Amino acid sequence: MAVPSNLAGAAGVHDDAAGERLERELEDAERKIAELKRITTSNQGIDLAGQIAVLEQRAEALRDAIARDPTPWQTVQLARHAERPKVGDYVAGLVTDFMELRGDRAFRDDPAIVAGLGLMDGRTVAVVGHAKGRDTRENIARNFGMPNPEGYRKALRVMSLAEKLHAPVITLIDTPGAFPGKEAEERGQSEAIAGALIGMSRLRTPIVAVITGEGGSGGALAIGVGDVVLMLERAVYSVISPEGCAAILWRDGSRAREAARALRLTAPDLVGFGIVDEIIPEPPGGAHRHPDRAVTAVASAVRRHLGMLVTRPLEALLQSRYDKFRRIGRLRDLGQVPEPAPSERHASE
Amino acid sequence: MLNWIRRPKYASERRDVPAGLWTKCPRCAALVYRKELERNLRVCPRCNYHHRLSAADRLATVLDEASFVEHDEGLVPEDPLAFVDEKPYPVRVDEAQRRTGLPEAIVTGTGAIEERQAVVGAMEFAFLGGSMGAVVGEKVARSAERACSLGWPLILFSASGGARMQEGALSLLQMAKTSVALGRLADAGVPFISVLCDPTTGGVAASFAFQGDIILAEPGALIGFAGRRVIEQTIRQKLPEGFQTAEFLLEHGLIDAIVPRSDLRPTLGRLLRLCGAQVAPASEASPTQPVGAASAEHGRSL
Numbered sequence: 319m320a321v322p323s324n325l326a327g328a329a330g331v332h333d334d335a336a337g338e339r340l341e342r343e344l345e346d347a348e349r350k351i352a353e354l355k356r357i358t359t360s361n362q363g364i365d366l367a368g369q370i371a372v373l374e375q376r377a378e379a380l381r382d383a384i385a386r387d388p389t390p391w392q393t394v395q396l397a398r399h400a401e402r403p404k405v406g407d408y409v410a411g412l413v414t415d416f417m418e419l420r421g422d423r424a425f426r427d428d429p430a431i432v433a434g435l436g437l438m439d440g441r442t443v444a445v446v447g448h449a450k451g452r453d454t455r456e457n458i459a460r461n462f463g464m465p466n467p468e469g470y471r472k473a474l475r476v477m478s479l480a481e482k483l484h485a486p487v488i489t490l491i492d493t494p495g496a497f498p499g500k501e502a503e504e505r506g507q508s509e510a511i512a513g514a515l516i517g518m519s520r521l522r523t524p525i526v527a528v529i530t531g532e533g534g535s536g537g538a539l540a541i542g543v544g545d546v547v548l549m550l551e552r553a554v555y556s557v558i559s560p561e562g563c564a565a566i567l568w569r570d571g572s573r574a575r576e577a578a579r580a581l582r583l584t585a586p587d588l589v590g591f592g593i594v595d596e597i598i599p600e601p602p603g604g605a606h607r608h609p610d611r612a613v614t615a616v617a618s619a620v621r622r623h624l625g626m627l628v629t630r631p632l633e634a635l636l637q638s639r640y641d642k643f644r645r646i647g648r649l650r651d652l653g654q655v656p657e658p659a660p661s662e663r664h665a666s667e
Numbered sequence: 668m669l670n671w672i673r674r675p676k677y678a679s680e681r682r683d684v685p686a687g688l689w690t691k692c693p694r695c696a697a698l699v700y701r702k703e704l705e706r707n708l709r710v711c712p713r714c715n716y717h718h719r720l721s722a723a724d725r726l727a728t729v730l731d732e733a734s735f736v737e738h739d740e741g742l743v744p745e746d747p748l749a750f751v752d753e754k755p756y757p758v759r760v761d762e763a764q765r766r767t768g769l770p771e772a773i774v775t776g777t778g779a780i781e782e783r784q785a786v787v788g789a790m791e792f793a794f795l796g797g798s799m800g801a802v803v804g805e806k807v808a809r810s811a812e813r814a815c816s817l818g819w820p821l822i823l824f825s826a827s828g829g830a831r832m833q834e835g836a837l838s839l840l841q842m843a844k845t846s847v848a849l850g851r852l853a854d855a856g857v858p859f860i861s862v863l864c865d866p867t868t869g870g871v872a873a874s875f876a877f878q879g880d881i882i883l884a885e886p887g888a889l890i891g892f893a894g895r896r897v898i899e900q901t902i903r904q905k906l907p908e909g910f911q912t913a914e915f916l917l918e919h920g921l922i923d924a925i926v927p928r929s930d931l932r933p934t935l936g937r938l939l940r941l942c943g944a945q946v947a948p949a950s951e952a953s954p955t956q957p958v959g960a961a962s963a964e965h966g967r968s969l
Contacts, residue, residue, distance in 0.1 A: 496873075498893030498901050503911055506921045507892035512877035515846035520854060535830075536842060536873045536892075543843050557830045557839035557870075562897075567752035567832065581835050582748050591747065591837055643847045644808060646840040647801025652741035652770075 337389035428469030447490030467510030496537030781936030797827035804841025829869020
């Protein structure tokens, strides 16, 4: 009755098999390069520089080919790439005079979320973003960008301050998800996310949300209720990670590649669903290859949208924010269901 | 696909209760006479275990008799992702509809509790784990809008594993959809009472279930954001007994009260009075259509 998923989902230019072939070829080239380099260092007399250069060119071409037209799973890898710009890079590209504001005023400062005020073209704006680290040390310090409840409470506190200052809010989304920890539950992770969602939906100031990397479920959406939602070309946005989805649906986390395709988590998918308003193109090879250019692209898109949003009357803005989220989802209305026979009423009473 | 329509609505077809006269309590393992269990609102008379209730039973146990008018019952999901895991999503929906006799994982409408008017909704955990897709999100949002236009308090009974994976990011965004609608309800000054039933987790917990002005829970209900196994794998340690139960949440200041099932109706009645909810029309024989409801013409008696 339904279209088989492997057909319905395979709309990309190449399928997973072709994508995997490129990955294997790349791995192959990288392995050979490492091998030749090892030989060079242990045998002073042999010069393999020429061969290495050829292989490196080949690897580079393969990386470009993958980045140019990634499969959904490869897009997930690109979105998670350690060298993509991080919240600090975007803050530096978006505003001057940035003043970070810390703490939720109740429990502690969550390093997984950065929030503060800055000047954009002379206008005060608030910036709130998930903070992934660039290396293991920084990632541990920042809890891999996975906020605890106090992170969402800090985010909402700074957004409320922006409202008071009539300052627009810019949010930057890049998280595997809200932290699934014992203390997070004790301090009300659900309540914190629910509070951020309803808080943003009522916030009386313009909001631009940008999905810059990994848009991991409720932990991402919690700072994602924007008047405009933008998404970098190779970012992803999903209800669950492909690994988590595969583990639940097939009891096999290794089928993440399939799950990534089934979940329809790429930027074009999300534009098609009416969830994302605009895709911000990434520089050739991906944001991780030219972080500065990616930051510039994000800053100019944000500037353009904020410029439009701030001219709109507040009530009209809030109404269109309402309509935007209120419409999302696909369903049918079959109308009224026929009355059951009277004897069948209150069957359970 | 649409066979559920031809089924008598809300006919009991509970799979968790064997057809026999006796049923075994999953907690204390006592054999309980089925009729006694039903009389006791499906609470084990031996150990006080609160069995899960269907949406229809939930409404029947709290609402004034014949006061319920269902709304938006014709909303059914589509398959926007053409999602197939072990089965295609439409097949899963179809099976859930046959099994529960319901079109989706929530029943919404208007009703009265101790003669006070309210907009109500009850989730059905047996329908794909009470997961929230576009239809659940839409019915919650419409309920909030209905409460807003009527000025009647909103009461939602949650029972859900979270967002419905098969609808992908569209299901995630239902958290935002319900939030904008409940934000408006808050702006309008209309109270929202959220009742957390077993279980309330994931995207439902992290959206409307925890946006209540007053949050109640049933004894022993599992309530939390992340699943127990996920947390244990993340922190590499065993979680204590009673973690993420209603009692745990009360102790951590996250809910207002734990209400035993036998007290739920009087408690909600008292809260509706305290919230100044409108008195229901005296004649209950033929419930009147609420005036001004967004889709009152679709309303019908249960």
